Amino acid sequence: MNKIAMSAISIATVGHSASALSWFFPLTKKILPTITGYNHGQRYTAISFDDGPDPSYTPLILEILANSNTKATFFMLGQMVEKYKSLTKEVADEGHAIALHGYEHRNHLFRSAKTIAFDLRRGKEVVEETTERKIELYRPPYGVISGGTIYGCHKNDLKVITWTNWGRDWRAVATAQTVVDDVFRYDPRGGTILLHDSDCTSAPGSINSTIGALPLIIDRLRDESIEIGPITSR
Numbered sequence: 001m002n003k004i005a006m007s008a009i010s011i012a013t014v015g016h017s018a019s020a021l022s023w024f025f026p027l028t029k030k031i032l033p034t035i036t037g038y039n040h041g042q043r044y045t046a047i048s049f050d051d052g053p054d055p056s057y058t059p060l061i062l063e064i065l066a067n068s069n070t071k072a073t074f075f076m077l078g079q080m081v082e083k084y085k086s087l088t089k090e091v092a093d094e095g096h097a098i099a100l101h102g103y104e105h106r107n108h109l110f111r112s113a114k115t116i117a118f119d120l121r122r123g124k125e126v127v128e129e130t131t132e133r134k135i136e137l138y139r140p141p142y143g144v145i146s147g148g149t150i151y152g153c154h155k156n157d158l159k160v161i162t163w164t165n166w167g168r169d170w171r172a173v174a175t176a177q178t179v180v181d182d183v184f185r186y187d188p189r190g191g192t193i194l195l196h197d198s199d200c201t202s203a204p205g206s207i208n209s210t211i212g213a214l215p216l217i218i219d220r221l222r223d224e225s226i227e228i229g230p231i232t233s234r
């Protein structure tokens, strides 16, 4: 990846506090379609959840997904998987795709390549052991991709995926309506939506906005004849 492309995605995805920069999405998804999960074709949108599993929210998300016959990708934290193994298995058993969000939720800008590689290995091992699935996709905390992220992924045979649309559901002021509005601020067709199934790294209670928004997001995508599912490479 060239330097311009790398800096564009670093700026665009610098983190939860970078909402003012979300206008970069139309640019980044075009120049970095594979990394941003913008490769699903115009009749398909992927839904993904970060930071879980979390007993306060993940079961509610699973219920909404089951009721609407929807599958998604869950980017799990190794630390959460260790604490909530049976819930982790439940997500996998429901037929959702399982991916890695790291063992710890730490910004890669401030970590060495070796530390990142170790974190990814530790996270991948615990998620693979618990789910008995091979983990291939990785989303770095805050979407920040550093040289160490690339090194860590290479060492652990992982592919980086960020997102094209987000609900900004981590914010204390988020409501179901703001999450829906943010998700549809840009055309989601062909892309990947970022939501969360835990508030362990964000404002306490913020994920209630996700619970309210998710059925509305699913209905609106289906109304627009868009198929919904996990991240795929098709």
Ligand SMILES: [Zn+2]
Residues within 6 Å of the ligand: 050, 051, 101, 105, 141, 142, 201
């Ligand atoms: Zn996260």
